[in-house]
Amino acid sequence: MNQQVYGVLFGLAAFASWGFLPAYWKQMQAALPFEILCHRIVWSCVFLFAILCFQKRGKEVFQVLKSPPQLKGLALSSALIALNWFVYIWAVNSGRVVETSLGYYINPMINVLLGFVLLGETFSRLQCISLGFALTGVIYSLVAYGALPLFGLTLAFSFAFYGYCRKRIQVAPMPGLFVETLILMVPALAYIVFLMVSGRSLFLKNTGLSLWMIGAGVVTSLPLLWFAAAARRLKLSTIGILQYLAPSIAFVLGVFVYKEAFSIHNLITFACIWTGVVLYTLEFIKHHHPRS
Numbered sequence: 001m002n003q004q005v006y007g008v009l010f011g012l013a014a015f016a017s018w019g020f021l022p023a024y025w026k027q028m029q030a031a032l033p034f035e036i037l038c039h040r041i042v043w044s045c046v047f048l049f050a051i052l053c054f055q056k057r058g059k060e061v062f063q064v065l066k067s068p069p070q071l072k073g074l075a076l077s078s079a080l081i082a083l084n085w086f087v088y089i090w091a092v093n094s095g096r097v098v099e100t101s102l103g104y105y106i107n108p109m110i111n112v113l114l115g116f117v118l119l120g121e122t123f124s125r126l127q128c129i130s131l132g133f134a135l136t137g138v139i140y141s142l143v144a145y146g147a148l149p150l151f152g153l154t155l156a157f158s159f160a161f162y163g164y165c166r167k168r169i170q171v172a173p174m175p176g177l178f179v180e181t182l183i184l185m186v187p188a189l190a191y192i193v194f195l196m197v198s199g200r201s202l203f204l205k206n207t208g209l210s211l212w213m214i215g216a217g218v219v220t221s222l223p224l225l226w227f228a229a230a231a232r233r234l235k236l237s238t239i240g241i242l243q244y245l246a247p248s249i250a251f252v253l254g255v256f257v258y259k260e261a262f263s264i265h266n267l268i269t270f271a272c273i274w275t276g277v278v279l280y281t282l283e284f285i286k287h288h289h290p291r292s
Contacts, residue, residue: 003233004233004234006229006233007229007230007232007233007234007238008230008234008238008242010226010227010229010230010233011226011227011230011234011238011239011242012242012245013223013226014223014224014226014227014230015223015227015242015243015245015246016245016246016249017219017222017223017226018223018246019245019246019247019248019249019250019253020249020253021088021092021219021250022092022097022100022250022253022254022258023253023257024212024215024216024219025088025089025092025093026092026093026258027209027212028093028209028212028213029093030202030206030209031202031203031209031213032195032200033086033089033090033093034086034191035191035192035195035201035202035203036089036093036213036216037082037085037086037089037188038188038189038191038192039188039192039203039213039214039216040085040089040213040216040217040220041082041085041181041184041185041188042181042185042188042189042192042217043213043214043215043216043217043218043220044177044181044216044217044220044221045178045181045182045184045185045217046217047217047218047220047221047222048174048177048178048181048217048221049178051174051221051225052174052175052178055174057174057175060172060175061175061178061179064171064175064176064179065179070169070171071179071183073165073168073169074169074171074176074179074180074183075183076165077162077165077166077169077176077180078179078180078181078183078184080158080159080161080162080165081158081159081162081180082184083154083158084154084155084158084159084162087151087154087155087158088100088155090151091151091155095258095260096151096254096260097250097251097253097254097258097260098250098251098254098255098260098262098266099149099151099152100151100152100155100247100250100254101152101247101248101250101251101254102149102152102247102269102270102273103149103151103152103153103154103155103156103159103247104155104156104159104246104247104250105244105247105270105273105274105277106134106137106138106152106153106156106273106276106277107155107156107159107160108240108243108277108280108284109127109130109131109134109276109277109280110156110157110160111160111163111164112127112130112131112280113131113160114160114161114164118164124283124287126279126280126282126283126286127279127280127283129276129279130275130276130277130278130279130280130283131276132276133272133273133275133276133279134272134273134276136272137268137269137270137271137272137273137276138153138269140265140268140269140272141265141269144265144268144269145265149269173224173227173228174224174225174228177221177224230242236284240281240284240285241281241284241285244277244281251270
């Protein structure tokens, strides 16, 4: 198979894995969301350490650790990704899978907005219209329910700001994520030990649940490896289309598997978001497609 086919397969594996993550977190509903988060941090750090050792990339990690500006930036990005992970786990195990999918549908458009506000990038006409549809969907949700989809918006904005921070730091994905989890590892371990000592932790008390917690490191890190492999082989326009596979799978899980409520108001909100997504994708393809 040629490199492009491999790239598509790696991309499908990465985004499908992220899409099915709600089903993974549902296996640990008996545990506290913050305990799940801490295990995700610890075991991700362990798994990434093993991968980096296998790839002999220790020098890249040491270069980051010896750079105070990069460490400061990664400290901020680690806080943002921890917030994103916690909200996602809490929302999924609270029956809000559909709302998480909404957040990741609008995330690329939030990226465009941040580029305009923080980096001085300009909007194209289609980007403005796509943002307008996304905003219309959020406003409709506010009018219909009297409340904003706060969890979806938190996921969208936290991941957008995380991406902005990582863009400014310019550290490779794997060493960067390892240092981020390394920064978070001490408080995460401290909380796990506290729960175990106080007798409130389910870790090591339930074999199945303990294995799910340990596996959280693999399901966090492995899709990142696949994504990196896809990004090296595919055009940005292809990646831009594949990225919507994850929230689409989450949406199907929420509505058809977990039977979450989906009213006519939800449909109108998502219709606005989906219209914005289509326009955004068309603009993305137009901008990144090579000229003939």
